[in-house]
Amino acid sequence: MRASEKRALAENAAGVFGVVLSVGLTAASIWYQKDVLLPNFSHHNSKTAGGTAVDAQMVSAQDLQARLDHIENRKREIEEERLAKIRAEQEAKRRAEEAEKRRIAEEKRKAEEVRKAAERAAAEKAAAEKAAKERAAREKAEKAAAEKAAKEKAEQEKAEKLAQAKAEKVAKEKAEKIAVEKAAAEKAAKEKQEQAAKEKAEKAAREKAEKIAKEKQEKAAKAAKEAQAKAKAAEEKAKLDAISAPALELSSYDGNAQAQSGAANSAAVQQARDLAFSAFTTAVQEKVWGRWVMPLNVPDGLSAKVVISLDRNGKVLKARVSAKSGNPLYDASVLDAVKKASPLPMPKDSRLLDMIVEEGVEFRF
Numbered sequence: 373m374r375a376s377e378k379r380a381l382a383e384n385a386a387g388v389f390g391v392v393l394s395v396g397l398t399a400a401s402i403w404y405q406k407d408v409l410l411p412n413f414s415h416h417n418s419k420t421a422g423g424t425a426v427d428a429q430m431v432s433a434q435d436l437q438a439r440l441d442h443i444e445n446r447k448r449e450i451e452e453e454r455l456a457k458i459r460a461e462q463e464a465k466r467r468a469e470e471a472e473k474r475r476i477a478e479e480k481r482k483a484e485e486v487r488k489a490a491e492r493a494a495a496e497k498a499a500a501e502k503a504a505k506e507r508a509a510r511e512k513a514e515k516a517a518a519e520k521a522a523k524e525k526a527e528q529e530k531a532e533k534l535a536q537a538k539a540e541k542v543a544k545e546k547a548e549k550i551a552v553e554k555a556a557a558e559k560a561a562k563e564k565q566e567q568a569a570k571e572k573a574e575k576a577a578r579e580k581a582e583k584i585a586k587e588k589q590e591k592a593a594k595a596a597k598e599a600q601a602k603a604k605a606a607e608e609k610a611k612l613d614a615i616s617a618p619a620l621e622l623s624s625y626d627g628n629a630q631a632q633s634g635a636a637n638s639a640a641v642q643q644a645r646d647l648a649f650s651a652f653t654t655a656v657q658e659k660v661w662g663r664w665v666m667p668l669n670v671p672d673g674l675s676a677k678v679v680i681s682l683d684r685n686g687k688v689l690k691a692r693v694s695a696k697s698g699n700p701l702y703d704a705s706v707l708d709a710v711k712k713a714s715p716l717p718m719p720k721d722s723r724l725l726d727m728i729v730e731e732g733v734e735f736r737f
Contacts, residue, residue, distance in 0.1 A: 580672070644721075645721060645723070645724055648719045648720070648721045648724055649719065649724060651719070652717065652718070652719045652724070652728075653733075653735065655716075655717040656680075656713075656716050656717060656733075656735065657735060657737070659713045659716060659717065660706075660709045660710055660713045660716075660735075660737065661709070661737075662713070663709045663712040663713045664705065664706070664709035664737075665705060665708070665709070666705060667701040667702060667704075667705050670699055670701055670702050671699070674697040674698065674699055674702045675697055675736055675737065676693055676695060676696055676697040676702060676703050676706050676736070676737055677693070677694045677695035677734055677735065677736050677737075678691055678692065678693055678694065678706055678707065678710060678734070678735050678736075678737060679691070679692055679694045679732050679733070679734045680710060680716075680732060680733055680734075680735065681732045682716060682718070682728060682729060682732070682733070683729065684718065684725060684729055685715055685718070686714070686715035686716040686717060686718045687714055687715045688710060688711055688713075688714035688715070688716065691707050691710045691711060692707075693706070693707065694734060695736075706737045709737075
């Protein structure tokens with residue numbers, strides 16, 4: 373807020389306070405003297421015998437109201453004069469500010485013209501200096517070119533003398549380089565042959581190991597099939613024997629016959645369990661062999677036994693070598709294959725499954 377506005381507000385507040393104070397004092401005086409000015413105004417609501425006194429009191433009240441109206445009108449006139457004065461001061465200040473702005477703008481315009489004129493003069497001076505420098509540089513370049521031509525001529529003559537010696541040196545170095553490259557090529561060819569021979573030997577060893585693993589797998593599968601066939605034949609034979617036995621009367625069926633029948637059933641159950649175990653071992657070996665990476669440079673005919681602990685889902689909990697092959701690399705490869713093959717296939721026979729989970733199982737690889 374500007375100082376003039378603050379001053380105007382202060383004057384306005386002072387004027388209003390004075391008017392309010394004057395009206396308040398007047399009202400207080402009237403209230404205090406109401407019994408003197410209007411002794412019967414508050415006590416008589418109708419005409420009395422003293423009608424003249426009542427008229428006098430009413431005239432006094434009208435005069436008082438007129439005086440109050442005059443005071444109120446005067447207050448408004450004073451307020452309007454004060455506001456008009458404030459507006460006039462504000463208008464004068466606005467015009468002064470606009471004049472100041474115009475003056476500042478004019479000064480800026482003149483200063484800008486002076487600056488541009490100075491820039492033009494500086495640009496013209498710089499252009500003249502640049503032209504002078506370019507001329508001097510051109511003359512200097514021409515002189516340097518002449519000196520360079522003379523120097524190059526002298527250097528050319530010198531170079532021609534050195535060219536022959538350099539050519540001889542290059543020829544010698546080239547011959548030496550050819551000899552070195554030839555030796556390197558021969559060495560590389562030899563190393564390549566050795567590497568090829570090494571890779572061939574490694575491939576042969578790998579193929580041999582794969583062949584051995586495949587043969588073992590085929591032998592195990594064949595043995596499992598033979599065991600399965602034998603168990604099935606034994607089971608069928610037991611059934612045929614039971615069917616072809618002489619018929620006995622129920623009254624003559626003694627305990628010996630029952631014992632023989634129970635033994636036959638037990639044998640059949642055991643054969644079925646053996647068959648299931650054989651199928652289990654074959655399935656495990658096939659899966660392990662499928663994950664087995666045979667190490668290179670291991671001798672033929674190796675074998676190792678591994679005890680495997682499993683949970684009911686076939687997860688390998690633990691594997692250890694119970695009978696070593698004599699080659700640590702071979703033993704380690706067997707354990708690695710077992711772990712990679714987890715989970716292993718498990719039998720469906722609950723009793724066989726419980727036995728495997730509780731005791732573990734040993735395999736030969």
